Amino acid sequence: MVAGVVVAACLAYPFVVGEVAARVFASRASARLGRGVTVGKGRAGLGRIALRNVRVAGRGEGLPLVTIGEISAPFGAVLGWKTAPAVTVSDMVVRAVRGGDHDNVSDIIERLSSRRKTAGADGVPEAAGGGSTPPGLALAHATLSLHDSASGLAVEIEDVSGVLLPSDHLLFRAKGITGRLALTTSEHGPQFGAREVQIQVALHGLHPDGYPSILVQDGYTTPLPSLALTGISGRVGPQPTGVTGGNPADKLVIDLHGSYGGARETLWTARGGVDPAARQGRLVLRAEQFSLDKVRDILPRSVLRPADTSLDAGFELTWAGDAVGFGGEMAVVGLSLKHDALASAPIDNLSMSVNLRGTAYPAARRVDLQLLQGRVRDLIGRLSGSVSLPAGTVKFADGSHLGFVPKIDLLFQVPRLKCAKLLTSLPEALTSHLQGFDLKGNFEAKIG
Numbered sequence: 336m337v338a339g340v341v342v343a344a345c346l347a348y349p350f351v352v353g354e355v356a357a358r359v360f361a362s363r364a365s366a367r368l369g370r371g372v373t374v375g376k377g378r379a380g381l382g383r384i385a386l387r388n389v390r391v392a393g394r395g396e397g398l399p400l401v402t403i404g405e406i407s408a409p410f411g412a413v414l415g416w417k418t419a420p421a422v423t424v425s426d427m428v429v430r431a432v433r434g435g436d437h438d439n440v441s442d443i444i445e446r447l448s449s450r451r452k453t454a455g456a457d458g459v460p461e462a463a464g465g466g467s468t469p470p471g472l473a474l475a476h477a478t479l480s481l482h483d484s485a486s487g488l489a490v491e492i493e494d495v496s497g498v499l500l501p502s503d504h505l506l507f508r509a510k511g512i513t514g515r516l517a518l519t520t521s522e523h524g525p526q527f528g529a530r531e532v533q534i535q536v537a538l539h540g541l542h543p544d545g546y547p548s549i550l551v552q553d554g555y556t557t558p559l560p561s562l563a564l565t566g567i568s569g570r571v572g573p574q575p576t577g578v579t580g581g582n583p584a585d586k587l588v589i590d591l592h593g594s595y596g597g598a599r600e601t602l603w604t605a606r607g608g609v610d611p612a613a614r615q616g617r618l619v620l621r622a623e624q625f626s627l628d629k630v631r632d633i634l635p636r637s638v639l640r641p642a643d644t645s646l647d648a649g650f651e652l653t654w655a656g657d658a659v660g661f662g663g664e665m666a667v668v669g670l671s672l673k674h675d676a677l678a679s680a681p682i683d684n685l686s687m688s689v690n691l692r693g694t695a696y697p698a699a700r701r702v703d704l705q706l707l708q709g710r711v712r713d714l715i716g717r718l719s720g721s722v723s724l725p726a727g728t729v730k731f732a733d734g735s736h737l738g739f740v741p742k743i744d745l746l747f748q749v750p751r752l753k754c755a756k757l758l759t760s761l762p763e764a765l766t767s768h769l770q771g772f773d774l775k776g777n778f779e780a781k782i783g
Contacts (some may be wrong), residue, residue, distance in 0.1 A: 353377030356384040364391075369446045370400070383409055393430070394439040403427045408470070421471035421500075429477070434484030472499040474507070487517035487524060487738075499538075506535045512554075529554035529567070546587050546611070548572030554593070563633075566601070567593040586610045589618055596633030600625075607652075615655050620663070622648040639671040639681060650691075657699070662692040678764035685762055687711045700724040700739065712760035713752055720745035751779035 357377030364372040368391065375388025384407070391401040404426025431440045477495040482488075493511025498504075513528040530553035537544040554567035569591035585608025594602045602625055609616030627634060627641035634641055650663030666688045673681040692705040701723040708717045720743075727740035754774035758766060 352379035353384060353386075357386055360386060367447075367450075368443050370443060383407055394437075397437065397439060398430055400431065400439050400443075401427065401429050421473050421498075423473040423475065424477070425475040427474070427477040428480075430480045432482045432484070438484070471501060471503075474498070488514070489517065490514040501541055502538055504535065504537050505543075506533070508533045525556065525558050527554070527556040546573050551591065563596045564603070565594050565597050566599070567591055569605075585616070586612065587616075595630050598630040598633060600629050602629060609654065617654070618652040620650040620652075622646065622665075637672050637674040639673055643671065644669045657696055659695045659697065660693070661695065664691070665689045678762075678767070680764040680767065682762045682764045685711070704745070713756040714760035715750055715752075717748045717750070718745060719748075745783070747780070747782040749778070749780040751777050754778050 354377055356379065357374040360377075361372045361374045371392040373390050373392075374386050375390075376386075378385045378387070386406040386408075387404065389401075389403040389406055390399045393400045403424055406422065406424050408422040432438055433440050433444075475496050477492075479490070479492040479495060481490045491511075491513045492509050495507060495509045497507030499507075508531060509529075510531045512530075512532060513526075515524055515526050517524045529551055532552070532554070533550040534547055536547035549571045551570075552568050555563065555565040556567070557563045569589075571587060571589050571591070573586065574588050587609040589605060589607045589609065591605040592601045592603065593605075594600060603620060603622040605618060605620045607616060607618035624645055624647035627638065627644040627646060631641050638644070645668050646665070647668075648663065648665035651661070653660040666686075668686045670685045670687070671681060671683045672685070688710045690706060690708045690710075693703055693707075694705070695702045701721065703721045704719055706717060706719055708715060710716075722745070723742045724739040725742065726738070729737040729740055752760075754776050757778050758769055758772070758774055763770060
């Protein structure tokens, strides 16, 4: 009989203890988040508890904020006791929306922020029974969907895995990253992403001990609809141990390279350094001279003989306090085009240059443009002035709107030149009806 009781107890142990642990965890998590947390079932093992089908409710009838396939943790971590062994979380899906009609996280963020204000000196609320070092975390196969209506930022990540060991290090890998910064309600705006991003940093407790190291593989960004930087790979992080040279003031070193529009060859580099604490840094982007046949696959059909066209460009960013200076130049030589919207005949052997200088103030959402100059032979066009985007709303007839009110103060100038030189500066295909004329006088323009 005693043996039977022992056997029955052993058989019941995983279910009974697991169920009790599941209820305790759900109750504590619900109280902490102010949102319903449910656990499908719990199972107990030797010193550990497995909680399966864990869900954090969304808002109203919406999708759950978080779903987790399984959480495996030591007894103490589930019940809130002092513990150190790692917690493992697998098959997690997060769908977070901040702002707008579908907001499902703002109340939780505010609740947790208020708790931190009353937390201990290390910023971590004390667990039951006194303060303790939180357990480590191992995350496997997490999917994230993050949307912030206020900024227009949306990020999707197919898979996140990694480990967090307090007072040791954090190492996470994110794969299949896609994102967009929507500038209007139409969802249009710059896009970005990467095949894989790795983040690693040493930890003091749960706080970073120094700056993180970030590795990027096959990233991309489209700051403009017509400009796609692709194949972005490299590293942003502290100077590697044992490496000499460079600027000693750089706390973070930037060393990236990539291409354009999906081309496979490396066609540009981005190198520099940043000191976040001093709020200063620099970045030099360089596109060494190359012929356009290197990016033949992404060129429009209107570009003729790309092997005969070369491009050379350089761009520099400098950061100091609230100001970000920028400047650079680009030269295109030997460009030939055929497009009916420009001219009935091909435009052959066109060469041009562009120079740019200015300062951006991101916090004030303002750009002061000192000079944007384009030149074709003797013909020069210059643009200067400022553009700012103060808060406000501009509504359009189709129902979309901007979350700012543009303020524009620009001046476009064409310095005086003889009309004869103006004619010879433009491609013949654009001025075929004027060929053979002997033009007198001068031409200039000033438009505000």
